[in-house]
Amino acid sequence: MIVATKAIVFSAIKYSEADLIVSCYTEVAGIKSYLLRGVLKSKKGKLKVSYFQPLTQLELIAEHKNKGTLEYIKEAKVFEPYKTLHTTILKSGLVMFLSEMLKNCIREEEPNKALYIFLENSFNWLDQNEEVANFHIFFLLQLSMYLGFYPDAANIEEKYFNVMEGSFQATNTNDYCLEGAQIESFKLFFNINPETLSSIKLSKTERQNVLELVLSYYSFHVQGYQKPKSLAVLNQLFS
Incomplete structure (x- = not known):
């Protein structure tokens, strides 16, 4: 199921050489964990590592299979850019x-x-x-x-x-x-x-x-x- 939701990042953990496992609190489905394949090496992809700093507020287009496994993010953009939260x-x-x-x-x-x-x-x-x-x-x-x-x-x-x-x-x-x-x-x-x-x-x-x-x-x-x-x-x- 493809969903559009706001989400707040709780954590991002490196997985293998180039992947991240990201835990987010989503507006439509509560806690969700996502596998971001290749995000650590890709410079041209839609997903940027900087989007997944802790407590960043995002807008996501994601695929939720709801089977207790890792889900997938198709698109992401920062919903509420912070001015000081990650810089002080x-x-x-x-x-x-x-x-x-x-x-x-x-x-x-x-x-x-x-x-x-x-x-x-x-x-x-x-x-x-x-x-x-x-x-x-x-x-x-x-x-x-x-x-x-x-x-x-x-x-x-x-x-x-x-x-x-x-x-x-x-x-x-x-x-x-x-x-x-x-x-x-x-x-x-x-x-x-x-x-x-x-x-x-x-x-x-x-x-x-x-x-x-x-x-x-x-x-x-x-x-x-x-x-x-x-x-x-x-x-x-x-x-």
């Missing part, structure tokens, strides 16, 4: 980290229009704004809403956060209840929007502690979760 060191580190997290967490081969729009808008905002030190934490917290495990903030004024249950509570009921400065910093990311992210003032250590909490939360709620390899690079960039 800090944002490149964020792109590496977020694309790895997305590939880790999103595996469904089915459309989710709301999630696609969220991703599209988030990366456009990241590209267009300069104060992005808190963006990855805010993004992951918002992403959990679309993945079905956004924390219950009804009792956010309470001192404990139960990482396993995803809720704030007044008492310590198990080994997964955390309290202290890390939790108070985490609370700052609720009930805000991207435009007010810069109002959250955290030190390097405080930001890393909140991110560790969010990743721990993901580890409880994402089946087969793997700690991102790019985390060390991200922490260095924000040091």
Whole structure:
């Protein structure tokens, strides 16, 4: 079946001498993996390697056989050209980290229009704004809403956060209840929007502690979760 769809690149891995295997989140079919034959050596083909950098937004004409095998891209063009996302060191580190997290967490081969729009808008905002030190934490917290495990903030004024249950509570009921400065910093990311992210003032250590909490939360709620390899690079960039 030939489909036309928007897509966001999650990863591109070299396969053999000249091929790429590209993982994309498509608007019409969720996650799809494509085999791009000869793209690393071809200079005249319709597909260019530069199109498949992480988080690039594309328009695709693709062949989907929907048999659980690699699909094929017939045509591709950049839908939303980025100005800064792949050219500034800090944002490149964020792109590496977020694309790895997305590939880790999103595996469904089915459309989710709301999630696609969220991703599209988030990366456009990241590209267009300069104060992005808190963006990855805010993004992951918002992403959990679309993945079905956004924390219950009804009792956010309470001192404990139960990482396993995803809720704030007044008492310590198990080994997964955390309290202290890390939790108070985490609370700052609720009930805000991207435009007010810069109002959250955290030190390097405080930001890393909140991110560790969010990743721990993901580890409880994402089946087969793997700690991102790019985390060390991200922490260095924000040091």
